[in-house]
Amino acid sequence: MKRKLTLKDIARELEVSISTVSKALKNSEEIGRDTTEKVQAFAKLYNYRPNNIALSLKNKRTKNIGVVIPDIVHYFFTTVFRGIEKYSNLKGYNVIVCVSDEAFDKEVINTELLANGSIDGFIMSLSAETQSKMDFHHLLEITEQGIPLVLFDRVDDHVTCDKVILNDKEIAYQAVKKFLGNRRKNIALITTESYFNVSVKRAEGYEEALIEAGIPVRRELRLTLPYRDVNENEMRQFFSAAKVDAVLCVNEIFAVQCMAVVQKMGMKIPDDIEFIGFTDGMLSKYSNPTLTTVAQHGERMGEIAAEMLIERIETEIGEEKPFRTEIIEGTIVERGSTVN
Amino acid sequence: MKRKLTLKDIARELEVSISTVSKALKNSEEIGRDTTEKVQAFAKLYNYRPNNIALSLKNKRTKNIGVVIPDIVHYFFTTVFRGIEKYSNLKGYNVIVCVSDEAFDKEVINTELLANGSIDGFIMSLSAETQSKMDFHHLLEITEQGIPLVLFDRVDDHVTCDKVILNDKEIAYQAVKKFLGNRRKNIALITTESYFNVSVKRAEGYEEALIEAGIPVRRELRLTLPYRDVNENEMRQFFSAAKVDAVLCVNEIFAVQCMAVVQKMGMKIPDDIEFIGFTDGMLSKYSNPTLTTVAQHGERMGEIAAEMLIERIETEIGEEKPFRTEIIEGTIVERGSTVN
DNA sequence: TATCAACACGAAACCGTTTTCGTAACCTTT
DNA sequence: AAAGGTTACGAAAACGGTTTCGTGTTGATA
Known part of the structure; x- marks a missing residue:
């Protein structure tokens, strides 16, 4: 040795x-x-x-980026991470990942740990609990110390920093317009039980499209499901109770599960009922039928987040640029669950 | 500020x-x-x-673990990573992830970069290119410097270090036995084009089960596919040419794609043809029909890898323990693609 | 009262770099 | 030969901690 x-x-x-x-x-x-x-x-x-450590101490920069995400076994976050990793690596940065597991405490602990010199900046997406608690003191601490922070996807207006988000409302609006164009009238929204800014935005787009078309927004056409461990019965009941001919789901898992349920109930997709989901992950490509979905361009989102962060990191202190919010445009990928 | x-x-x-x-x-x-x-x-x-950096310099330990994996947008690696991250976090370690993207050079660069003081130990899974090149000099450098290394899943006998692997051969053997028990005779193997130790082991198990049952191993019952961008035509041809009544796939994507193809060709799953895949990811759970699959217990694998690594890191130099290879037992999760 | 331990603290080395500054030794110039 | 300028290098501080060791002060003891 x-x-x-x-x-x-x-x-x-x-x-x-x-x-x-x-x-x-x-x-x-x-x-x-x-x-x-x-x-x-x-x-x-x-x-x-x-020795990297000695260099870090001397230079007061670690060439490390801290990434804190709610979950890693999750297609969207995974693709964002890939974008972050790619760009960062290109620029000579390494990536330290912490998973908050949707829990506020873990998020706080992780960020505070990393903030003590381990990293030059953060890229984060808020945990479910953080979003519902609306407690952002840990992020404030970070920014007050002058540590650059970029938030993506799960963001909040109370935090002032650079952000990268999807045009959630707009793209949900477009998805519903697509249903309307196909003469669908009973359009359901299946969304998450817990509070997510993105779910809210998507719901807004959904409602706006309906209202614009003169269709009332009906409470019984909205189903909220737990983020994990979805119970199929709940879906079955929902689809038995309400006559639905199109469904917008805020993620692909809900969509795929619902498609299985309605098919078991004898409905034909996309003739009797159409589906559009969000995420465009593996499930959408290989489900039966394949799922029309909103591509969130996670990898690009990650790249942009990393680019924004590294620019902040490497910009001299003093020439403070205003914070930006970069909006990525979602794309509707048409597949077998809609008539195109 | x-x-x-x-x-x-x-x-x-x-x-x-x-x-x-x-x-x-x-x-x-x-x-x-x-x-x-x-x-x-x-x-x-x-x-x-x-300041963490100052502590690291002084203590000569960073409390960081380096994880180098071929791909992150990949269910199995993702679950392993989750296990690693969980256990490491519990023990006060942070995780730096580098993605080799299946490329030898990236793997080398990343490991060499991290080895210069950034981390206390490595957990790795070899890239496709590294496995086919059989060039492990970068790993040798690591171990020679006394940096602990744990390899998982994609391992190689030429590297002496701690390892965590699945009982690939044995579980493939069991999968084929299951087919045989269902009176299947024309059992195909669908595997990866590029060289992976795991694919080879699975093929060995496949062959052993056949030979033991007195069934000849037929070349035309083996299909090798590229790791990415699989062409459906190739599958279609394969299933037209050979009469197949059961298929063992070394991953779930191959399986799901093949199931779609054979269904289009008019076959009924599992009556006409049965399928077993590896990975037990999202696709297996939500495909149509659901896929019987070998659960690789990635999270557990990650936890064990992290445990082995941290034990090495924290053990005093001098009391050298021999290297271990921990074997995780795969589990066949029965779903709709086999008759049970 | 001289001695000595215990107490409470500071100086300095150390981890491995970078960087500023000081300075011998040589060379050139007049 | 004195003055000044290069050249080529070393000493030391700095980054932010930890830790060893030294030491002045106090109180107890003989």
Whole structure:
């Protein structure tokens, strides 16, 4: 087991000072040709690599980005993460991921831990509990310390920072317009039980489209489901009670599960009933029928978030730019669950 | 923007020395009661938190774990990651994730970067390219430096380190036995084009079960597909050419795609043809029919990997324990694609 | 009253870098 | 030969902690 080589080791071996070694390795003009060559040859031979931690301490920048997301086993977050990782890596940054597991406390603990020097900036999406509690003190602490923060998807107006979001309301509006164009009248909305800004926005778009078309928004056409462990019976009851000919779901799991239920009940998709979901993940592509869905362009979202963050990190303090909110346009990917 | 408080700040403010502050904060007996209380009160009031980087430099341990995986938008890796993250977090470690994107170079660059002090140990799964190149010099470098390494799932015998793997051969064997028990004779294997140790093991189990049953292993019953962007035509041809009544797929995507194809061709699942896949992800649960699949218990795998790694990290050097290979037993989850 | 331990604290080294500044030694110039 | 300018390098501070060791003050003991 060979221990890591340090500048000190090289200095001792070559009988020069540490500073000389350091300068020689960076081709400083201060150092003579012979010495420089000697040092570089030695360093190369023994594969010297500077210690990242020491560099971080000295430079006060870690080249690490902290990513805090509610869940990792989740297609959308996964794709966003991929975008973040790709862009960050390109720019020489590493990514530390913490999963809040939709819990406020974990989110707080994780951010506070990372904020103590481990990272140069944060990219986050709020946990369900944080959104419902409306407690953002941990984020305030971060920004007050001057640590750059970018929020994506699950954001909140109470937090002032850069943001990347989907045009949720608008794209939900368009989805419903699509149903309306297909002469659907009884359009249901299936959304999450817990409070998510995105669900709210999507509901707004849904309602706006209906109202615009002169169709009343009916309470019995809205089903709220728990985020996990959905009970099929609830769906069955819902579809038995109300006559529904189109369904907008705020995620793809709800959609796929509902499609299975209504098919068991004897309805034909998309003839009797149409479906549009959100996410455009694996399930949408391989479900039966395939699901028409709103692509959220997670990877691009991640890239942009990373780009915004790194720009903040690398911009000199003093030239404060105003915070931006970047809006990604969703795309409706037409598949078998709608008539196109 | 309030700058981070340091020991020096507190020392200056309270007119004591830095060392006194440091000791007082750790309740050292060396320090008098009054001073200790004064310091702690001040630290609490101004929310002092030690700088992680400084601690890392001093302690020569970062409390970071490096995770290098081929892909993150991939159910199995995602679940393993969740296990790693959970356990690590519990033990006070953070996780730095790098995605090799199945590319050798990215894997090498990422590991070398992290190895320079950023992390205390690695958990990795080899990229496709690394497995086919059989070049493990970067892993050797890591272990030679005394950095603990745990490999999971995509492992190789040429690398000596702790490992966590599935009983791939055995569970594939059992899957085929299940087909045989259902009187299936024409059992196909659908596997990956590129070389993966796991695919090979699964193929071995497949063959062993057939041979044991006195059924010849037929070349035309094996289909190899590219890891991404599978062409449906290839599947269609395969199923037209050979009479197949059961299919073992090394992942769930292949299985779900094949099920769609054979259904389009008019076959009934599971009556005419049965399917078993690997992974037990979202697709298996929500496909039509639902897919009988080998649960790989990724989360548990991740937890165990993290446990092994952290034990190595925290064990004193000197008391070298031999390397272990932990074998996770897969479970066949019976669903609609087999007759049970 | 001289001695000595206990107490409470500070100085300084250390982790591995970078960077500023100081300075010998040599070279050039007049 | 004195003055000034290069050249090539080393010492030391700094980043923010921890820890070892030294030391002045106090109180107890002989």
